[in-house]
Amino acid sequence: MGWGPGWPMARPGMAVGLLGGSFDPAHAGHAHLSRAALARFGLDAVWWLVSPGNPLKSSGPAPMAQRMERARAVMDHPRVVITDLEAHMGVRHTARTLRALVACYPGVRFVWLMGADNMATLHRWEDWQEILHTMPVGVVARPGDRLAALTSPAARAFHAARVGSDTTRGLAHRPTPAWAFVNLPLRPESSTALRESGAWPQNDP
Numbered sequence: 054m055g056w057g058p059g060w061p062m063a064r065p066g067m068a069v070g071l072l073g074g075s076f077d078p079a080h081a082g083h084a085h086l087s088r089a090a091l092a093r094f095g096l097d098a099v100w101w102l103v104s105p106g107n108p109l110k111s112s113g114p115a116p117m118a119q120r121m122e123r124a125r126a127v128m129d130h131p132r133v134v135i136t137d138l139e140a141h142m143g144v145r146h147t148a149r150t151l152r153a154l155v156a157c158y159p160g161v162r163f164v165w166l167m168g169a170d171n172m173a174t175l176h177r178w179e180d181w182q183e184i185l186h187t188m189p190v191g192v193v194a195r196p197g198d199r200l201a202a203l204t205s206p207a208a209r210a211f212h213a214a215r216v217g218s219d220t221t222r223g224l225a226h227r228p229t230p231a232w233a234f235v236n237l238p239l240r241p242e243s244s245t246a247l248r249e250s251g252a253w254p255q256n257d258p
């Protein structure tokens with residue numbers, strides 16, 4: 054598996070945040086998280102990894118082309134790149150994705166980004182400890198999930214690796230394991246709410 058045509062460019066030393074997600078559909082909460090991550094973690098770019106399908110979700114998302122189109126409409130920012138790299142690589146488990154990207158982009162300082170809800174369940178992901186050893190992790194507050202994230206099995210297991218809130222800007226350059234939690238003005242948007250409201254096509258059966 055190697056770097057391919059159409060993949061985003063990144064120079065060694067660049068700090069790049071990776072926001073994996075179902076984006077079914079993308080919404081203003083994702084855009085808010087991305088802008089905040091650029092500022093709070095001192096990132097040069099954020100790449101959205103629009104997932105072929107969350108390994109823990111039983112029903113598949115809407116077709117990739119539809120989700121990519123919506124993502125591009127929601128997030129039009131010079132430093133945010135919308136990608137379907139996991140589909141190209143044929144992977145959907147994050148540990149495998151991160152392994153591949155680190156190998157394909159030597160010298161690039163990646164940070165895995167996620168909302169607090171995902172930090173709360175990280176211990177159920179494949180090779181989740183490896184994720185924390187592969188790159189620093191930046192977690193962004195989400196309504197209702199702050200406490201669950203900060204008391205989660207992953208947070209407890211990696212308690213000593215938590216970076217203070219005053220030093221999050223250099224997160225990408227920290228030795229691993231390192232993770233940071235940032236409290237932002239919370240955004241209530243969720244893809245579930247949009248699907249339930251009928252504003253987004255139902256999943257394929």
Ligand SMILES: Nc1ncnc2c1ncn2[C@@H]1O[C@H](COP(=O)(O)OP(=O)(O)OP(=O)(O)O)[C@@H](O)[C@H]1O
Binds near residue numbers: 076241
């Ligand atoms: N409003 C939000 N605030 C902070 N983080 C968010 C927000 N919405 C989504 N995220 C984060 O963005 C990433 C991708 O989210 P995802 O595509 O699953 O959207 P979602 O709204 O959580 O979807 P669903 O409701 O289907 O679970 C996840 O890490 C998630 O925690």
Ligand SMILES: O=C(O)c1ccc[n+]([C@@H]2O[C@H](COP(=O)([O-])O)[C@@H](O)[C@H]2O)c1
Binds near residue numbers: 075076
């Ligand atoms: O690797 C795993 O086992 C794993 C389990 C659950 C979720 N993830 C990833 O977490 C990201 C957020 O997923 P979602 O569905 O909450 O948007 C997305 O990139 C998923 O592939 C990964």
